[in-house]
Amino acid sequence: MPAVVVVGAQWGDEGKGKVTDYLAQTADVIVRCQGGNNAGHTVVVEGREYRLHLIPSGIIYPGKTCVLANGMVIDLRGLVSEIGQLRQYGHDVGGLKVSDRAHLVMPYHHRLDVLEEERRGSFQLGTTRRGIGPAYADKAARDGFRVGDLLEPEYFRQRLRWVVREKNLLLERIYGAEGFDPDHLYEEYMRYAEEIADFICDTSTLINAALDAGQRVLFEGAQGAMLDLDHGTYPYVTSSHPVAGGACVGAGVGPTRIDRVLGVVKAYTSRVGGGPFPTEIKGSLGDRLRDRGGEYGTTTGRPRRCGWLDAVALRHAVLVSGITDLAITKLDTLAGFDPIRVCVAYRHGERLQQSFPSRLSVLERCQPVYEELPGWTEEPVASTFDSLPPAVRRFLERVEELTGIPVRMVSFGRERDKTLCLSDLFATPAAKSPLGATPEMVYTNRRTERE
Ligand code: GDP
Ligand code: IMO
Ligand code: MG
Numbered sequence: 001m002p003a004v005v006v007v008g009a010q011w012g013d014e015g016k017g018k019v020t021d022y023l024a025q026t027a028d029v030i031v032r033c034q035g036g037n038n039a040g041h042t043v044v045v046e047g048r049e050y051r052l053h054l055i056p057s058g059i060i061y062p063g064k065t066c067v068l069a070n071g072m073v074i075d076l077r078g079l080v081s082e083i084g085q086l087r088q089y090g091h092d093v094g095g096l097k098v099s100d101r102a103h104l105v106m107p108y109h110h111r112l113d114v115l116e117e118e119r120r121g122s123f124q125l126g127t128t129r130r131g132i133g134p135a136y137a138d139k140a141a142r143d144g145f146r147v148g149d150l151l152e153p154e155y156f157r158q159r160l161r162w163v164v165r166e167k168n169l170l171l172e173r174i175y176g177a178e179g180f181d182p183d184h185l186y187e188e189y190m191r192y193a194e195e196i197a198d199f200i201c202d203t204s205t206l207i208n209a210a211l212d213a214g215q216r217v218l219f220e221g222a223q224g225a226m227l228d229l230d231h232g233t234y235p236y237v238t239s240s241h242p243v244a245g246g247a248c249v250g251a252g253v254g255p256t257r258i259d260r261v262l263g264v265v266k267a268y269t270s271r272v273g274g275g276p277f278p279t280e281i282k283g284s285l286g287d288r289l290r291d292r293g294g295e296y297g298t299t300t301g302r303p304r305r306c307g308w309l310d311a312v313a314l315r316h317a318v319l320v321s322g323i324t325d326l327a328i329t330k331l332d333t334l335a336g337f338d339p340i341r342v343c344v345a346y347r348h349g350e351r352l353q354q355s356f357p358s359r360l361s362v363l364e365r366c367q368p369v370y371e372e373l374p375g376w377t378e379e380p381v382a383s384t385f386d387s388l389p390p391a392v393r394r395f396l397e398r399v400e401e402l403t404g405i406p407v408r409m410v411s412f413g414r415e416r417d418k419t420l421c422l423s424d425l426f427a428t429p430a431a432k433s434p435l436g437a438t439p440e441m442v443y444t445n446r447r448t449e450r451e
Contacts, residue, residue: 009318037078050086054078071102132238150200278346374391
């Protein structure tokens with residue numbers, strides 16, 4: 001049975017939560033593979049809004065296994081509060097599984113995230129200040145704590161004393177900030193350990209066993225390709241790998257297990273935080289788009305920057321994730337905008353740039369080349385592709401042409417029933433076709449010198 005990876009194909013907030021919730025109806029296991037509570041995934045069911053930050057968006061259905069896999073960095077305070085909220089709403093969280101290999105976001109990571117942002121001055125990234133970067137940095141430096149460490153109290157206590165001593169040197173001597181008492185942290189974390197002990201397990205084996213048993217496994221990406229640590233607009237990125245490959249490492253499954261990669265794309269673009277955004281619309285039109293789309297951060301409440309759909313960035317996302325299918329969201333938000341613009345290439349000096357540049361200095365000099373498409377006046381409501389308004393169909397077909405990827409899901413509202421699913425993604429593996437990269441698109445330094 002195919003495994004489906006849902007990834008963000010822009011700068012996050014594409015509607016992955018809604019799409020995952022929709023697909024989770026027919027899935028058995030839903031897995032979050034990377035990131036932490038920097039993510040904010042909104043699911044609206046029967047008028048109730050759920051804002052999930054750590055727990056997979058399948059949790060609203062009873063009886064699903066919902067996994068927080070090894071690639072995540074988990075803030076236990078946040079997890080315990082999310083579990084509490086779901087219970088308050090009457091949801092059973094019995095299907096929750098937390099990887100013993102997942103890393104912990106510690107309170108000193110939060111404090112360092114804030115202080116490091118201040119230190120960056122005009123180079124601020126605009127992080128969510130959830131401690132994500134410092135937690136992944138400690139993981140790579142091998143100074144992190146894993147969920148499984150909570151099951152070894154004495155080891156946890158001893159190592160915590162040593163790590164906190166070092167963090168306090170940094171906090172107190174470099175930043176002039178307050179440090180932490182390791183024994184208080186130990187007690188706090190032992191309380192969390194008690195609350196989540198029943199959920200902790202080896203989730204990689206669990207997911208592989210589910211796949212072997214023919215169960216439907218849905219991997220829920222967080223953030224988006226353009227925020228990927230390697231493939232995004234570095235350094236204005238997050239510290240994990242939101243691309244589809246990140247789902248393999250982050251869940252402990254091999255790439256041969258993945259059959260379909262569903263790229264979630266907002267019908268326009270939004271970005272929260274700093275960094276380049278070639279199709280950003282400044283001024284009243286951008287404000288109108290933000291207001292119509294309710295574009296305010298699910299995690300931080302910050303106003304999101306808004307702009308037109310960018311097919312150059314989208315093609316980049318398709319390539320680096322091997323996207324096989326597209327889900328286009330928020331078509332209702334674009335109602336009333338006429339014409340609708342889509343960026344089909346960048347103009348860099350005399351040259352048309354088809355691939356997404358890696359260097360910010362090049363990106364800054366790129367001007368979007370827009371194509372105009374007719375808009376639609378009404379919010380679309382449809383039960384088949386053919387019953388969508390002609391202008392919406394034209395827009396979707398143009399996205400397919402520009403990316404070479406078929407649109408399999410269409411979303412035109414926040415609720416589950418405002419979704420059109422054009423094929424059962426779990427039923428068959430995707431037909432894989434070339435993704436449209438050609439040798440001429442390869443950007444080399446020598447080419448820059450010639451210009
Ligand atoms: P995620 O991080 O990718 O899960 O996206 P967020 O939940 O942060 O942001 C997407 C926002 O758009 C949420 O408020 C969703 O409820 C909302 N949303 C998702 N799909 C649609 C849609 O088709 N139309 C409208 N109007 N809102 C949508
Ligand atoms: P979902 O899963 C949008 C952005 C932050 C900042 C950068 C680095 O809801 O799509 P971090 O706290 O990760 O170190 O911040 O990444 N960012 C997101 N933007 N959606 C998200 O998640 C994001 N998670 C991080 O705004 O620019
Ligand atoms: Mg979000």
